[in-house]
Amino acid sequence: xxxxxxxxGDASTLDRVFVYGTLQVGGRYHHLAAPFVRGWTKGSxxxxxxxxGEYPGWVEGVGTVRGQVLRLxxxxxxxxxxxxxxxxxxxxxxxxxxxxxxVVVTTPHGPVRAWGYRYVGPRxxxxxxxxxxxxx
Numbered sequence: 001x002x003x004x005x006x007x008x009g010d011a012s013t014l015d016r017v018f019v020y021g022t023l024q025v026g027g028r029y030h031h032l033a034a035p036f037v038r039g040w041t042k043g044s045x046x047x048x049x050x051x052x053g054e055y056p057g058w059v060e061g062v063g064t065v066r067g068q069v070l071r072l073x074x075x076x077x078x079x080x081x082x083x084x085x086x087x088x089x090x091x092x093x094x095x096x097x098x099x100x101x102x103v104v105v106t107t108p109h110g111p112v113r114a115w116g117y118r119y120v121g122p123r124x125x126x127x128x129x130x131x132x133x134x135x136x
Contacts, residue, residue, distance in 0.1 A: 020132075099120050
């Protein structure tokens with residue numbers, strides 16, 4: 001685990017992404033992130049994690065989602081790959097499965113702002129993951 005810069009930043013300068021599922025270090029799709037990772041740390045954000053089968057979905061709710069904050073360079077290339085993986089077509093697009101947004105994540109080094117992918121697909125029939133961790 002490497003230290004991560006605490007610079008707050010705004011959405012136009014973010015170089016971090018909060019990951020909580022298959023993009024985490026050791027996750028099935030981390031190989032897509034690995035070439036861009038310049039540092040990472042544990043992190044958590046408010047909400048709950050749904051078990052969508054092969055991957056999780058982070059939604060609003062009372063709880064804590066646990067994951068990692070990845071510092072990525074070049075961020076634009078990494079986000080392009082993540083957007084494809086997460087079925088994110090752009091802000092507010094009706095076919096999005098996830099919405100990319102700027103969030104504040106709690107880390108052992110203090111709060112940081114990062115991009116996060118919040119699930120916006122159907123919620124019914126999907127169990128909440130106790131403890132907000134993936135894999136279940």
